[in-house]
Amino acid sequence: MRKLFIISLFAGGLASSCTKNTQNLNIDTKHAVSVPATSLFLAGEKNLSDDVTTTNIGVEPFRVFSQTWTETQYTTEAKYVLSAYNSPDNWWGNLYSGVLNNFANAKAAFPVSVTDPGTLRNDLIITDILEVYTYNLLVSTYGNIPYSQAESRSIPFPKYDDAKTVYSDLLTRLDTCIAGLNSSSPAMGSADQIYKGNIAKWKKFAATLKLKMAMVLADTDPTTAGKKVQEAVATGVFAANSDNATVAYQSSPTGNTNPVWQAIVNSGRHDFCPANLLINTMNSWNDPRLPLYFTTVGGVYQGGIPGATNQFSVFSTFSAQWIAPTYPGDVLDYAETNFLLAEAVDRGFLTGGNTAEQYYNAGVTASITFWGGSASDASTYLAQSAVAYTTAAGDYKQKIGYQEWIAMANRGWDSWTSIRRLHQPNIDVVNPPIGATGPMPIRFYYPLREQTANPVNWAAAAKTISGGDVVTSKLFWMP
Numbered sequence: 171m172r173k174l175f176i177i178s179l180f181a182g183g184l185a186s187s188c189t190k191n192t193q194n195l196n197i198d199t200k201h202a203v204s205v206p207a208t209s210l211f212l213a214g215e216k217n218l219s220d221d222v223t224t225t226n227i228g229v230e231p232f233r234v235f236s237q238t239w240t241e242t243q244y245t246t247e248a249k250y251v252l253s254a255y256n257s258p259d260n261w262w263g264n265l266y267s268g269v270l271n272n273f274a275n276a277k278a279a280f281p282v283s284v285t286d287p288g289t290l291r292n293d294l295i296i297t298d299i300l301e302v303y304t305y306n307l308l309v310s311t312y313g314n315i316p317y318s319q320a321e322s323r324s325i326p327f328p329k330y331d332d333a334k335t336v337y338s339d340l341l342t343r344l345d346t347c348i349a350g351l352n353s354s355s356p357a358m359g360s361a362d363q364i365y366k367g368n369i370a371k372w373k374k375f376a377a378t379l380k381l382k383m384a385m386v387l388a389d390t391d392p393t394t395a396g397k398k399v400q401e402a403v404a405t406g407v408f409a410a411n412s413d414n415a416t417v418a419y420q421s422s423p424t425g426n427t428n429p430v431w432q433a434i435v436n437s438g439r440h441d442f443c444p445a446n447l448l449i450n451t452m453n454s455w456n457d458p459r460l461p462l463y464f465t466t467v468g469g470v471y472q473g474g475i476p477g478a479t480n481q482f483s484v485f486s487t488f489s490a491q492w493i494a495p496t497y498p499g500d501v502l503d504y505a506e507t508n509f510l511l512a513e514a515v516d517r518g519f520l521t522g523g524n525t526a527e528q529y530y531n532a533g534v535t536a537s538i539t540f541w542g543g544s545a546s547d548a549s550t551y552l553a554q555s556a557v558a559y560t561t562a563a564g565d566y567k568q569k570i571g572y573q574e575w576i577a578m579a580n581r582g583w584d585s586w587t588s589i590r591r592l593h594q595p596n597i598d599v600v601n602p603p604i605g606a607t608g609p610m611p612i613r614f615y616y617p618l619r620e621q622t623a624n625p626v627n628w629a630a631a632a633k634t635i636s637g638g639d640v641v642t643s644k645l646f647w648m649p
Contacts, residue, residue: 207279208361214272228255232582288355330631449473477603508533537577611641
């Protein structure tokens with residue numbers, strides 16, 4: 171596995187919300203914009219999908235943290251040693267340089283190339299929604315981050331903004347974006363690989379992202395969380411798998427194929443296998459997704475031991491559909507939406523509509539059918555006492571948390587974040603990795619390059635962290 175060397179300092183237009191004058195948004199009067207705005211947007215969108223889909227533990231070791239996957243020969247990340255492949259640096263660098271930089275430059279270029287005011291506004295708002303999505307990944311991974319100065323060409327060493335303040339502003343940006351989208355005008359069309367510029371779909375996406383972000387606040391700010399959840403539902407969140415935000419990959423060239431195929435098939439390497447916790451849990455519940463996710467070895471499903479050296483040939487591997495070059499990247503989906511809604515009902519944020527059990531059942535069904543199973547498969551699975559909402563073990567966090575974890579087997583950061591929120595499965599108790607250096611990381615420490623490239627602002631940010639700039643320090647939304 172190779173290291174990624176990515177410069178963490180970047181140029182781009184000033185990040186701004188949808189309330190700004192769109193005719194003048196991010197126009198750089200001193201530098202000509204030669205790349206088409208739609209190409210810049212597409213690059214940012216694809217890079218974002220690649221980053222949340224990749225198996226490269228030098229960028230995104232979150233599948234390994236959450237034990238949906240584990241490592242075979244190289245076991246550093248499974249033991250929570252992040253220095254070998256420098257994932258905190260590369261996750262930061264990929265999102266700032268490869269994603270946010272492209273979106274900021276697209277915003278600067280759209281007013282030059284789009285003449286229709288309605289289309290221009292929609293293009294800028296869609297870009298802003300994906301900026302919010304990306305900043306959420308950053309602030310929910312590190313804590314305080316460069317934000318208000320992050321994309322300014324005139325400020326090469328940006329300050330770190332308070333994480334809770336950033337999070338609040340991101341939610342405000344979503345509100346403004348939802349209000350500003352106008353279905354009577356078109357958007358960028360095929361340059362948008364998620365929804366092809368469909369405004370109604372993007373409005374649902376923004377509302378669903380708002381729901382997702384609101385639930386992160388549920389333990390520490392339930393008043394705000396409940397209010398934002400109700401607003402998101404009133405706007406209209408995902409209602410079917412057809413609403414899922416996925417990015418289609420191509421069979422060639424290699425750069426346009428799914429990153430999972432690149433890592434598992436094209437590389438010729440055998441660095442990963444399913445983790446035993448996921449395999450054993452799914453086996454015990456007769457989960458119909460087992461053959462949709464994995465292969466058998468000697469007729470049985472077998473997972474590797476986190477932290478141990480796992481001989482690839484004796485463990486299950488990933489199904490043909492999962493490692494296909496064209497398998498779509500999943501950015502946000504209906505299954506997750508239902509699990510969030512089930513939790514919102516149990517927390518008392520939503521009343522008078524569907525029950526938590528109904529949402530839970532819908533989430534399980536959405537996951538099974540998304541992966542190619544049937545509604546009948548889902549009904550049979552849900553009829554088991556160990557799975558049925560009324561009889562499954564534990565409180566609502568355990569019931570929902572386990573099913574959300576299974577459904578997110580291909581969504582590393584979201585799986586890790588679900589565990590960080592609900593503490594289910596409780597990795598540190600039920601399956602601590604062999605040789606782990608401590609408990610499961612609950613944040614990334616700041617990039618090492620920030621200590622040398624932006625030392626004053628890094629030091630100021632690190633000083634605000636109770637417990638220090640380490641992977642075990644709590645973020646603002648953690649009780």
